[in-house]
Amino acid sequence: MPVPEKNRSFTQLIEFEIEPGQQPALVAALSRQTERLAQHHSGFLSASIQASDDGRRVLNYLQWQTREAGEAAFQGFESGEQDFWQLIRTHQAKTVTFGSFQVLHSLELSHDQALHCNLVG
Known part of the structure; x- marks a missing residue:
């Protein structure tokens, strides 16, 4: 069954493969860039930056x-103060994988430890 467009959120996943010595600086740069995106683009819901143990x-x-909000923000990411392609070169990313997804189901744990299921549709 199709999910109504008005009820869908949109997720962008960007995975970087790098040399281990580059990880702390890349995490810091992505943190700064993500904060700028969140502050300057409408439609922001959440973000996280995750680092592998290795x-x-x-x-x-x-x-x-x-x-539309995600794509507009990514255009800003490409041409911002530290553009996305410069970020890739600076941190010597071996590969960068992009993914875009419509969110159809999510779970949340509330402050009172109750589990909330959000089925979109």
Whole structure:
């Protein structure tokens, strides 16, 4: 069954493969860039930056209210103060994988430890 467009959120996943010595600087740079995106683009919902234990991968997860909001923010990411392509070169990324996803189901744990299921549709 199709999910109504108005109820869908949009997620961007960007995975970096790097040399372990580059991980702390890349995480810091992505943190700064993600904060700028969140402050300057409407439709921002959440973000996380995750680092692998072996130091070789970093995952940047960004969630937006709509696909349009995410795509507009990414255009800003490409041409911002430290553009995205410069970020890749500076931190010597071996590979960068992009993924875009519509969120159809999510779970949340509330402050009172209750589990909330959000089925979109």
